[in-house]
Amino acid sequence: MASKGVVLIPSNKVRCRNLDPLRFVIKDIRHGNTEAVMKALNSSPELSGIFRARLMADRVPKGRSPLVTASQHNRIDLLHYILENYQANLEQETSTDIEGGHPVEGATPLWTASTLGHIDIVSDLIRRGANIEHTTDSRSSPLRGAAFDGHLDVVKYLIERGADIDKPNQVGQSPLTIAAAMKKEETVKYLLEKKANIHHKGHNGDTPLHVAVESGSSEITKLLVEAGAKNIPNDVGYTPAIMACCYGHQDIMNYLNSTFVLEQQELYDCYCLLVAKEVLSSDLSAALDWLLKAIEVRNAHPLISAELDKRPLEDIYDKMREPSTEAEARAILRNNMESFFLCAMYCERILGAIHPTTPFYIRISGDMALEESRHDKCMQLWLRSLQFDNAARMAYELQIIEDLLFSVRGFCSMLDAGYVPQIHQHFQWGVKEFKMAKESKISEVDVAYCLCRMLAVWFKVLEHSPENKSEERKRLDSAVETLVSLMEGKETPLLVACLHDITGAPKTNSAVTSVANAKLPLHSVVEVLIENGCPVNCEDLVGNFPLHLAVKLKEDSSLDCVKTLIEYGAHLDAVNHCNESALSLAKKKEGYRKNNQEIIDLLTLSLHRDLSLQCISAATIVKEGLSYVGVLPSFLISFVSEHDTDGLVTQESEEEGEGKLEEESSISTTDSSVNS
Incomplete structure (x- = not known):
């Protein structure tokens, strides 16, 4: 040792x-104190020289760009003073927090002002020669930024001055797509009037209609359909009608059905997905109504029944079939676990592996099995959810953290009941999510917090498995080495292991509070991290x-x-x-x-x-x-x-x-x- x-x-x-030597100047710009800025720069040639150099830099750290600060806080007078008295790089890039509080890398003054709807600053920057198409690191243009929050005056101004109306960002979202996703009805109307591409395909081939139905906006859905949008599948086979039902938007599905007259197989699948949403909402009466409609469509079309009867019966779902009679439907809905088994079966068949809804329902099915003390079944279902391609889940960052926390809570419950779970596959899943965190909005710290708690449960597993303790300890030690290696040069695992709570989920979340209050041997995790080279004396950003x-x-x-x-x-x-x-x-x-x-x-x-x-x-x-x-x-x-x-x-x-x-x-x- x-x-x-x-x-x-x-x-x-x-x-x-x-x-930052300019920190007080930047602060005065932020607060609109023009006099203080002028006094500071005029009274110190050295400070003025630093200010001149800063203005000409191509890229500066977060919070240190005078132009982006003035643009972000709508300080038009200070912007005029700076640009009329100093030479400045109007394309200067920095990092800033705007969209939903998430950091945006490579933001320019024009992009910042456009996204926040500061029309006076937008017009002034463009008049002075700012590049109307300069994008952020994620290829978001000023027009796309303005469309995100529905700043219609800025959207009109940019388009009138030649902005590319269909320019997509790195995930293929055009200004029309993002306006539809964010429910910005007036912006959508204007973009349609200006002939934005209504059939533009983004991530997974999603059109503006796909994202509109996902957001649940009936008004924008109707606008797009009236402008010529079609109920056609995206690159992974989901039509807008299927997407609407996946998120429980019944009114939109009914509108699309009345407009396009859905094929019977698609209609059956839509009803099945609505059953799943109602089961999740615990509205079993509504779930039964949709299930009976699905059964009616199925029984009226023998080809649908024939295809469903060909599907193999799976042990993991207790060899259940999709119900074909009212009696079967009522019997399934009376049993909580079987209800979620049916939902998971529907999602696997209709949505496949790539949609985040599928592993979500499989995991809940495991939770239901855990409630009935079917620990083997629970582990089988949880592991099945991990086998799916979860790349699409990166947009569902809170779900991922919750899944990790529910795993920890479930393992504790199993151990209390005398069942010894296998931890290593779930830990490997968490490692995968940590590696992918940079590509999403997930906090690496939150994932690492979950992994540290999983290690603590693993130490409890060692106490319950004396027959293969040596082999299990080797796996645990390997997992610790992996975690330390992953976080090298990042947040030290020891700081994360000692965090009393998670940062990225609501404190009212049952999994968060359960894990935070669980009796876990965290001191064993602390010890093994130190033994693996983590410094016992290190600091976070507040010391x-x-x-x-x-x-x-x-x-x-x-x-x-x-x-x-x-x-x-x-x-x-x-x-x-x-x-x-x-x-x-x-x-x-x-x-x-x-x-x-x-x-x-x-x-x-x-x-x-x-x-x-x-x-x-x-x-x-x-x-x-x-x-x-x-x-x-x-x-x-x-x-x-x-x-x-x-x-x-x-x-x-x-x-x-x-x-x-x-x-x-x-x-x-x-x-x-x-x-x-």
């Missing part, structure tokens, strides 16, 4: 100031060390994790950017958990026992305000700064500086050299 002590790090990982985070864990996990971190050399008196130590955070928890005093006593005793002269000296330097950057050796600068509260980051990031966009996540890997 590795030595339990200090984890040293490279000397270039030094906490030092990385503050929290693993020890800070461990103190915030639920009572069943907090004490053991704190003990483990201290045993491995956690820096006891390090403060975060709010000047809080782990001990001060623990004291805030007084009265909220049973063993809180035990944690406080442990931290207090450890501080008295282990506090070194080095720590006392560092605290004195900070308290007296003595200068130490550039005076002390680099590893001591790092150590002293852990007692400081100035919100510091790595020298390495200072060196990368202007050329690297800031990371989305709230966790960073600033390792620290410690000798407490």
Whole structure:
């Protein structure tokens, strides 16, 4: 076993100031303080020189572009001042948070102003020569950005000045497609008047009509149909009518059926999908109504029945068939598990593997089996859901996190019932989702949080499987190595393992609260991560060390994790950017958990026992305000700064500086050299 002590790090990982020299100017631009901006730039030739250079850069980090800041906050007067007094690159790119709060990389001033509907800034930038077709990294044009939020005045202005009306982004969404998806009815009307391509095909061959019915907008669906849109299948075989039923939009399906007169097989499939939506909503009366309609269509057309009868009966669904009589229908709907078995069967047959709805229903079927203590059946269904191609699920980021959390909760339930689940295949699935997270809106931190909890359950599995403990431990160790390797240079797994809650799901979600409150041996995960090279002293972006985070864990996990971190050399008196130590955070928890005093006593005793002269000296330097950057050796600068509260980051990031966009996540890997 590795030595339990200090984890040293490279000397270039030094906490030092990385503050933008223009930060106050940018702040004044953001708040529209023209006088303050003029005063700052006119009174300092050095600052003015930095400002000039910044304006000419091709790309700058998030929050550091004067032009994008002025465009984002609609500061037209400041934009005029800047452009009339300085030479500027109107095509400057940066990262900004606009669409749904997600970061947009490569945003220009014109794209930003267009997306936010700031027509005066849009017109001014175009008058000065801004490129009307300059796209973001995801190939979103200013017109597409304006159509996203339905800024009709900007859409009209851009089209009148020659913007490409059908220019798609990287997933094939044209301005008409995105306006239809976002239910921007007036924008859709205008784009149709201007002859936008109503048959434009995007991702999976989806037309504007496909996305309109998916969004549930009856008005836009009618607009598109009246303009010539057809109920034709996309590249994976889904018609708009099938899509409407997949999302439970009955009124749209009825309209499409009355307009296009659906073929009987398609009508039968539509009714089946509506059954699934009603079962999910627990409206069994409505589910029965749609199921009886489906049976009526089936029995009226022998070819449909003949094809269904040819399908093999599968053990995984207890050899169920799609019902052909009212008695069969009523019997199935009286049984919760069989109801979801039927829904999963419908989705597999109609939607296939690529649609996210299919693995969703298969997984719920597994949950129903778990409720009936059919643990083998549950595992079979869960594993079946993993076998499907889940690439399309990347648009359903919350569902993925929930699936991971439900797995953890389900494994805990199985172990409590004496059943030992196989973890490794689900862990591999989580690893796959982590690798794909960058291509979607999923937080890598949230996926890693789930993987750490899965590792904790895995340690419980070891306790319940003595006959093959050695083999299972090898699998677990391999999984830990995979996780550490995946997150190298990203958020350190140790910080994530000590998080008390997930960031990407509602706190009211039952899976989130169940996993957060579960009695899991997280301290074993903490220990094995440290043994695999994760530094015990590292920070997130607000200066929290693993020890800070461990103190915030639920009572069943907090004490053991704190003990483990201290045993491995956690820096006891390090403060975060709010000047809080782990001990001060623990004291805030007084009265909220049973063993809180035990944690406080442990931290207090450890501080008295282990506090070194080095720590006392560092605290004195900070308290007296003595200068130490550039005076002390680099590893001591790092150590002293852990007692400081100035919100510091790595020298390495200072060196990368202007050329690297800031990371989305709230966790960073600033390792620290410690000798407490």
